[in-house]
Amino acid sequence: xxxxxxxxxxxxxxxxxxxxxxxxxxxxxxxxxxxxxxxxxxxxxxxxxxxxxxxxxxxxxxxxxxxxxxxxxxxxxxxxxxxxxxxxxxxxxxxxxxxxxxxxxxxxxxxxxxxxxxxxxxxxxxxxxxxxxxxxxxxxxxxxxxxxxxxxxxxxxxxxxxxxxxxxxxxxxxxxxxxxxxxxxxxxxxxxxxxxxxxxxxxxxxxxxxxxxxxxxxxxxxxxxxxxxxxxxxxxxxxxxxxxxxxxxxxxxxxxxxxxxxxxxxxxxxxxxxxxxxxxxxxxxxxxxxxxxxxxxxxxxxxxxxxxxxxxxxxxxxxxxxxxxxxxxxxxxxxxxxxxxxxxxxxxxxxxxxxxxxxxxxxxxxxxxxxxxxxxxxxxxxxxxxxxxxxxxxxxxxxxxxxxxxxxxxxxxxxxxxxxxxxxxxxxxxxxxxxxxxxxxxxxxxxxxxxxxxxxxxxxxxxxxxxxxxxxxxxxxxxxxxxxxxxxxxxxxxxxxxxxxxxxxxxxxxxxxxxxxxxxxxxxxxxxxxxxxxxxxxxxxxxxxxxxxxxxxxxxxxxxxxxxxxxxxxxxxxxxxxxxxxxxxxxxxxxxxxxxxxxxxxxxxxxxxxxxxxxxxxxxxxxxxx
Numbered sequence: 139x140x141x142x143x144x145x146x147x148x149x150x151x152x153x154x155x156x157x158x159x160x161x162x163x164x165x166x167x168x169x170x171x172x173x174x175x176x177x178x179x180x181x182x183x184x185x186x187x188x189x190x191x192x193x194x195x196x197x198x199x200x201x202x203x204x205x206x207x208x209x210x211x212x213x214x215x216x217x218x219x220x221x222x223x224x225x226x227x228x229x230x231x232x233x234x235x236x237x238x239x240x241x242x243x244x245x246x247x248x249x250x251x252x253x254x255x256x257x258x259x260x261x262x263x264x265x266x267x268x269x270x271x272x273x274x275x276x277x278x279x280x281x282x283x284x285x286x287x288x289x290x291x292x293x294x295x296x297x298x299x300x301x302x303x304x305x306x307x308x309x310x311x312x313x314x315x316x317x318x319x320x321x322x323x324x325x326x327x328x329x330x331x332x333x334x335x336x337x338x339x340x341x342x343x344x345x346x347x348x349x350x351x352x353x354x355x356x357x358x359x360x361x362x363x364x365x366x367x368x369x370x371x372x373x374x375x376x377x378x379x380x381x382x383x384x385x386x387x388x389x390x391x392x393x394x395x396x397x398x399x400x401x402x403x404x405x406x407x408x409x410x411x412x413x414x415x416x417x418x419x420x421x422x423x424x425x426x427x428x429x430x431x432x433x434x435x436x437x438x439x440x441x442x443x444x445x446x447x448x449x450x451x452x453x454x455x456x457x458x459x460x461x462x463x464x465x466x467x468x469x470x471x472x473x474x475x476x477x478x479x480x481x482x483x484x485x486x487x488x489x490x491x492x493x494x495x496x497x498x499x500x501x502x503x504x505x506x507x508x509x510x511x512x513x514x515x516x517x518x519x520x521x522x523x524x525x526x527x528x529x530x531x532x533x534x535x536x537x538x539x540x541x542x543x544x545x546x547x548x549x550x551x552x553x554x555x556x557x558x559x560x561x562x563x564x565x566x567x568x569x570x571x572x573x574x575x576x577x578x579x580x581x582x583x584x585x586x587x588x589x590x591x592x593x594x595x596x597x598x599x600x601x602x603x604x605x606x607x608x609x610x611x612x613x614x615x616x617x618x619x620x621x622x623x624x625x626x627x628x629x630x631x632x633x634x635x636x637x638x639x640x641x642x643x644x645x646x647x648x649x650x651x652x653x654x655x656x657x658x659x660x661x662x663x664x665x666x667x668x669x670x671x672x673x674x675x676x677x678x679x680x681x682x683x684x685x686x687x688x689x690x691x692x693x694x695x696x697x698x699x700x701x702x703x704x705x706x707x708x709x710x711x712x713x714x715x716x717x718x719x720x721x722x723x724x725x726x727x728x729x730x731x732x733x734x735x736x737x738x739x740x741x742x743x744x745x746x747x748x749x750x751x752x753x754x755x756x757x758x759x760x761x762x763x764x
Contacts, residue, residue, distance in 0.1 A: 162729055163673070163698045165666040170647045173334045182333035187651030188638050194224040195642055198328045198353035205360035205418070206435055208316050211302040213324060220293045221286075221328055228285035229331070232264075232292060233339035234278040237323035238300040240342050241308070246275055248595060249344040252307025257300040259326065265293050276342040278326065298326055309344050310505040311512070318462070318499045319435040320512045323348070327430070330542075332643045340544055345601070346594025347543040347550075348536075350429035352641050360420045361435050364411050366401060368434040368460055370509045371425030372492045379412055379419045381405075384441075391443035392454060397472045401441035403463055411437070425508065427490070427641055429540050432507035434497040438462050442472040446479040450488045455479055461498035465515050467522045471496050474523050474565075478530040481561045485629070486534055487636045494533065496526055506532035523565060528558045539639050546646055547594040547601070548669075552609020553632075559610065574610035575751060581607060582674060582753045590669045591646070611751055612668055618749035619664075619702065620657050631656035663700055663725060673698040677744050678757035680730065689735045691742055691760075693719060697753070700724035706746040707735035716746070 177183040181192035204215030221232055240247055242256030262269055264280060271280045286292050302319055305312040311322035329339035330351045338349055361367050367379075376385055384400045391398040405411050412419055425431060440463055445454035457476045461468035475496050483489045497512050504513035504525050511529035516522035534557075536543055536550040543550050555574055563571035581603060588600045590609060597604065613628065620627035631653040639648065650665050667673040676697035683690045693703055703719040717733040735742075744758035752758065 162695070162724075162727055163667075164725065164727060165663050165671075165700065167662045168647070168650065168665050168670070171334075174645060174647050177334050180333070183648065185651060186655045187635070187644075187648045187653075188655075189642065192226075193642075194226065194333055196224050196328070196331045196351045197222040198351050199355075200325070200327075200353060200431070201356045202325055202431070203358045203360075204325070204433075206302075206319060206321075208319070208362065208365070208435075208437075211304075211313050211316060211319070212299065213302060213321065214297075214299045215325065216295070216297050217326055218293060218295045219326070219328060220291050222291045223286050223288055225331060225333070225336075226288050228287050229337075230282050230285050231337070232280045232282065232286075232294060233329040233331075233337050234280065234294070235276055235323070235327045235329055235339065235342065236273055236278050237276050237327075237342045239273060239276045240344055241300075241303055242275075246341060247344045249309060251309070251344060252303040252312075254301040254303050254307075257298055257326075259296050259298050262296045263294070266295075274341075277329075277339050279339070294326075296326060300324070305500045310347075310501065312500050314499055317436060317438050319433075320497060320500045321433040321435070322505065322507055322512070323430075324433070325431070328353075330643065334643075334645060338542065340595075343595050345597075346545075346547065348430070349542040349544055349643075350540065352427055352429050352540065355423070355425040355428065355431045357423045357425075357431055357433070358420050359423070359433055359435075360418050362437070363414055363416055363419050364409060365419075365435055365437045366411055366439045366441060366460065367419075367421040368458065368495050368497065368510065369421070369423045370428055370431040370433075370507060371423035374422040374424055375420075379421050381410055381413060383410075388443055388456075391456065392445055395444065397442050397444045399440070400443050400458075401439065401460075403440065406438070406440070406463065425491075428508035429537060430508050432510040432512075434460060434495070434510065434512070436460070436462075436499075439497075442469070444472050444476050446476045446483070446489065446494070448480070448483045448488045453492075455483075455489050455491070456493035458493060458495040459498075460495065461515075465498060467516050467519050468498050470519050471498070471522065471526060474526045475530055477565055478527045478561055479533075481564055482531055482534060482557065485560070486557065486633060487538065487640065489533065490538065490640075491533075494530060496530070504529040506530075506537065508533070508537045523562055524558065527561050527565075528554055531557045531561065534636060538641065539636055540641070540643050542643065542645075544594050546591070547605040548590045548609035549646060549649065551605045552590075553613065555606045555610035556613040559614070572611075572614045574607055575614045575748075577607045578611035578751050579753060579755070582751070587672045589672055609669075615749065615751050616653075616661075616664065618747070620653075620659075627657050628653065663721060667699045674753045675699040675701050675751055676754050676757075677701075677703045677750075677752055678754070679742060679744060679760050682742055682760045684737060684739075684762075686737065687734075688737045689739045689742070691733050691735070693731045693733065693744065695724055695729050695731075696757075701750060703731070704745060704747070704749075705733050706743045707739040708741040708743065709738055710740060714746075 181190040199220045201218040238257035241254040313319040387398040387400040439460040459471035502514045535553045541549040586599045617628040635652045680692035680694040719731045742760040
């Protein structure tokens with residue numbers, strides 16, 4: 139039933155007093171924010187979830203020259219950043235993030251961090267003219283002397299400096315004993331200006347992650363000779379920094395499926411990791427259409443390389459893994475990375491960038507950046523598979539589809555967790571690809587839960603459950619609900635969503651309306667109670683009555699989420715019959731339903747395929763007394 143038809147029917151039932159007599163919670167329709175509705179009216183978005191004919195987004199470009207002093211963990215650099223006003227409206231202000239100020243004494247934050255003094259900025263200029271701007275914690279607003287017209291550009295330049303915090307002293311970056319460095323959120327970066335909320339420059343408090351514009355990066359990073367540097371983007375001057383042996387190994391990796399060892403234990407022992415003859419080397423990288431840039435620097439890394447075959451690309455994607463020699467599992471990392479990139483490229487959207495690099499160390503778990511991840515060591519290869527797959531799938535969510543992770547953490551973490559289940563199962567040829575569903579059912583009655591639409595910085599409790607486990611489980615459940623014969627409707631919808639919103643900034647409402655468009659059905663009854671509220675599903679067998687006419691099964695809905703209910707009666711010799719109670723029955727306000735089967739049933743089972751997130755499977759079975 140379409141949304142308008144369902145609402146008409148519900149209003150008619152209400153007027154007749156039918157619904158008023160029932161004691162159950164019925165979901166409201168999803169109410170989109172006024173700003174999103176305004177964007178639809180302006181034609182920058184569409185009610186179907188696709189970008190509108192007048193859609194626009196900002197574009198930025200960065201030139202960064204920086205250097206690391208390992209002994210003091212100090213990073214010093216210069217930034218030239220250009221903002222292009224893609225909006226049809228002028229702007230009088232430019233907003234930048236100074237996220238290293240999370241580590242400033244007295245800073246506002248919601249997790250413990252090391253105090254390093256934060257980031258210092260000087261010689262601040264706009265189009266070459268000195269300007270005065272005062273940081274507001276991690277925010278830097280710059281007032282312009284004249285409004286920046288649509289289509290015009292402004293260039294901000296400055297010097298910056300900060301001390302890299304030690305491992306464990308920062309949420310997603312840091313250094314291990316001045317030998318392994320990973321730099322994330324390390325340079326002044328423009329905030330996002332989008333067609334829904336205009337400038338979005340929220341403080342970085344430590345917990346919620348990022349919302350970033352797409353742009354191009356030219357980075358020159360200087361480190362001591364003998365230190366390996368990897369970064370977002372293509373290495374432009376390999377002959378200046380890498381040995382002939384390393385370059386030959388990288389060339390072999392472009393065609394061979396066998397993992398090549400670019401930097402070996404012998405190289406570390408002999409001091410032949412990089413070119414020699416100078417105290418420092420400058421590594422030059424270029425990246426296009428990415429939302430961030432990360433840098434990895436170490437004098438203890440081994441380096442493996444291979445390639446991933448990507449549909450529709452003439453050139454393969456380079457796959458790299460860098461890790462300390464002490465790890466027993468990371469020699470498998472390049473293979474795991476390759477398998478992940480190839481699976482996602484086939485099943486979702488072709489990987490668009492020149493390389494993917496997995497870096498070991500610094501943090502527990504992992505953290506994603508464009509073309510780069512930092513991942514802690516793992517005790518088992520199976521454990522490493524899960525983390526590497528998860529972090530690399532983030533290259534699609536949110537690196538390619540640039541959602542606001544701060545406001546809607548579930549949009550990237552939950553979608554990534556859903557595909558991690560599918561990808562890791564495919565690696566092992568397993569049909570058990572719905573791990574998040576089991577995790578949800580085990581936890582739903584034990585965790586203290588917050589609505590998934592809660593802002594990532596303001597969860598009173600249950601952040602990980604609501605951002606990872608539950609949204610992944612909901613996609614598994616929705617996939618089963620929407621499947622139409624051999625047609626995998628949800629995966630088709632997600633492919634459409636990624637294709638339409640690549641390099642852009644969708645909201646939950648764009649995702650939901652895209653799924654509805656592809657599925658051709660109204661799903662507000664699904665979005666509202668599961669995503670916007672805290673409700674649970676609990677279908678139970680109330681009674682089973684046998685007579686000469688058959689078996690009558692009463693189903694009781696003890697939960698607060700309307701959802702279709704499949705009931706199966708099982709007979710001897712493997713025979714069975716099924717009945718389905720449509721969601722419209724529950725939307726009409728009913729708490730009970732009856733289904734009838736032929737006589738002689740030996741057992742009755744609700745949800746026989748375990749496709750739902752029912753919180754109490756114990757009340758879903760009946761077996762005849764023998």
